[in-house]
Amino acid sequence: MAVNHTDLFPPSAMQAIDAAAIANGLCGRGLMERAGAAVAAAALRHWPEMKRALVLCGPGNNGGDGHVAARHLSAAGVKVERFGLAAKAGSDAAWALGRFPGAVADLALCRPEAGDLVIDALFGAGLDRALEGDVAVLIERVNAAAVPVLAVDLPSGVSGRTGRPTGPCFTAERTVTFAAQKPGHVLLPGRALCGAVEVADIGFPARMLTAPAPVSINHPALYLPHLRGPDAAAHKYSRGHLVVFSGPLISGGAARMAAEAGLKAGAGLVSLATPPAAVMAQAAHVTAVMQRSIDGLETLEGWLDDRRLAAFILGPGFGADATSAARARAYAAAVASAGRRLVLDADGLSAFTGHGETLHAIGAAIPLVLTPHEGEFRRLFAPLAEDKTLSKIERAQAAAARGAAIVVYKGADTVIAAPDGRAAVNVDAPAWLATAGSGDVLAGLIGALLVQGMPAFEAACAGVAMHAAAARRHGPGLTAEDLIAAVRPLPLTAA
Ligand SMILES: NC(=O)C1=CN([C@@H]2O[C@H](COP(=O)(O)OP(=O)(O)OC[C@H]3O[C@@H](n4cnc5c(N)ncnc54)[C@H](O)[C@@H]3O)[C@@H](O)[C@H]2O)[C@@H](O)CC1
Numbered sequence: 331m332a333v334n335h336t337d338l339f340p341p342s343a344m345q346a347i348d349a350a351a352i353a354n355g356l357c358g359r360g361l362m363e364r365a366g367a368a369v370a371a372a373a374l375r376h377w378p379e380m381k382r383a384l385v386l387c388g389p390g391n392n393g394g395d396g397h398v399a400a401r402h403l404s405a406a407g408v409k410v411e412r413f414g415l416a417a418k419a420g421s422d423a424a425w426a427l428g429r430f431p432g433a434v435a436d437l438a439l440c441r442p443e444a445g446d447l448v449i450d451a452l453f454g455a456g457l458d459r460a461l462e463g464d465v466a467v468l469i470e471r472v473n474a475a476a477v478p479v480l481a482v483d484l485p486s487g488v489s490g491r492t493g494r495p496t497g498p499c500f501t502a503e504r505t506v507t508f509a510a511q512k513p514g515h516v517l518l519p520g521r522a523l524c525g526a527v528e529v530a531d532i533g534f535p536a537r538m539l540t541a542p543a544p545v546s547i548n549h550p551a552l553y554l555p556h557l558r559g560p561d562a563a564a565h566k567y568s569r570g571h572l573v574v575f576s577g578p579l580i581s582g583g584a585a586r587m588a589a590e591a592g593l594k595a596g597a598g599l600v601s602l603a604t605p606p607a608a609v610m611a612q613a614a615h616v617t618a619v620m621q622r623s624i625d626g627l628e629t630l631e632g633w634l635d636d637r638r639l640a641a642f643i644l645g646p647g648f649g650a651d652a653t654s655a656a657r658a659r660a661y662a663a664a665v666a667s668a669g670r671r672l673v674l675d676a677d678g679l680s681a682f683t684g685h686g687e688t689l690h691a692i693g694a695a696i697p698l699v700l701t702p703h704e705g706e707f708r709r710l711f712a713p714l715a716e717d718k719t720l721s722k723i724e725r726a727q728a729a730a731a732r733g734a735a736i737v738v739y740k741g742a743d744t745v746i747a748a749p750d751g752r753a754a755v756n757v758d759a760p761a762w763l764a765t766a767g768s769g770d771v772l773a774g775l776i777g778a779l780l781v782q783g784m785p786a787f788e789a790a791c792a793g794v795a796m797h798a799a800a801a802r803r804h805g806p807g808l809t810a811e812d813l814i815a816a817v818r819p820l821p822l823t824a825a
Pocket residue numbers: 344345347348361362365388389390391392393394395452453454455456457458459460461462482483484508509532
């Protein structure tokens with residue numbers, strides 16, 4: 331018996347596991363029994379004082395779980411009222427109803443009142459079309475009544491594959507799902523609509539809970555095997571030299587923050603590659619971070635003869651005008667020709683709008699990490715961003731393939747994706763990370779992990795985790811400068 335706490339299972343994969351389990355001798359009704367019991371237990375644990383449990387039961391297995399939960403709650407002395415849609419004759423849901431016969435009122439009659447708990451067992455994670463009619467009306471009524479909702483598997487009306495509402499949907503205070511989470515539990519807005527998620531063990535053996543695709547929550551096992559602390563004989567060059575391209579005089583702060591974050595994250599040395607006109611301004615600010623005046627491509631190519639320059643960050647505050655964009659493309663190509671690692675962020679990403687093939691060629695040549703926020707993603711991958719059928723995970727995977735790069739698709743639900751289909755969703759970044767310059771810090775963290783020799787996907791996952799950990803460590807009121815100060819190396823062992 332097991333729960334898979336880290337991998338994400340799209341609804342189709344969960345259905346396949348369900349079918350395989352039953353084909354292998356597990357009893358479908360037994361799964362439903364344990365699912366319903368887990369829901370009832372959660373209801374009793376979190377709402378011990380509930381006046382009534384209003385259990386809304388759909389026609390499928392989700393509704394079956396609801397009937398089982400209703401039976402257990404009634405046996406525990408809770409006043410239970412059921413509302414629902416008829417279960418198909420012969421189905422497990424009909425069997426579950428048969429074990430607890432009694433009135434199942436029409437959905438239109440459901441009137442939640444203060445003190446009630448609504449248990450939403452209408453539809454599960456596989457829902458792929460908008461809920462209409464009585465169900466839609468009831469959802470609006472329940473949401474307006476401001477009574478707590480406990481969702482079974484996923485709030486009805488939310489897609490388990492994308493996390494997006496297909497139409498009207500419940501807003502749950504808690505959700506009990508089974509065996510493993512689906513993408514809809516962690517991608518926004520699904521994550522917020524689920525409330526607190528509990529994953530119940532309903533009896534699948536661990537060997538059956540292997541993910542069909544390498545898509546998971548961003549968790550330490552993804553990057554721990556590649557994370558190293560400095561060994562006792564380390565020197566600064568063995569820890570790696572990171573270079574951050576600085577923008578012009580007016581916008582040097584972004585590169586400086588990336589550089590300082592890189593030092594905090596363990597790069598042995600960090601240098602700003604600064605246009606001559608901005609050197610004095612940067613010199614007035616930086617201390618441990620070094621500088622090199624770079625007046626054009628030729629100077630850069632000369633400097634690239636120094637093999638110790640391991641990775642580059644290009645984009646924070648670099649300049650968005652056509653001249654800067656052309657320079658960004660030329661610098662990125664030079665870094666790629668020299669076989670170094672590269673993080674493209676901010677203006678460095680926008681510079682490649684309409685230059686997808688060049689970007690792909692760079693990604694094919696070197697380890698390349700792209701860190702777009704929503705706006706940059708839309709600019710760089712316009713058709714993908716507009717495809718409303720895709721989930722954020724699927725969009726990030728497609729962008730990674732298109733750019734031959736690791737894509738860190740930022741936001742409150744940052745997705746890290748690789749061209750080979752690996753993807754991870756970060757779920758523990760606090761909202762106070764949404765502050766000017768925090769993306770520049772993230773670029774610095776990823777750059778620092780790249781110079782220390784981590785493979786690009788793992789470096790991106792670890793960088794995103796380190797960024798979120800620093801923000802949590804500081805707490806609300808965070809500025810990007812505070813964020814840098816709060817950065818600590820990630821623990822080398824799982825917590
Ligand atoms: N492997 C698992 O995770 C287990 C899942 N169980 C439950 O099974 C549920 C999935 O069961 P089902 O596949 O029967 O799915 P649902 O319970 O969501 O029911 C779908 C049924 O509703 C009908 N339907 C009517 N209007 C619909 C609409 N607008 N959109 C979609 N369907 C609509 C469909 O034709 C289908 O018959 C899970 O959510 C979970 O609660 C448990 O019973 C036990 C094991």
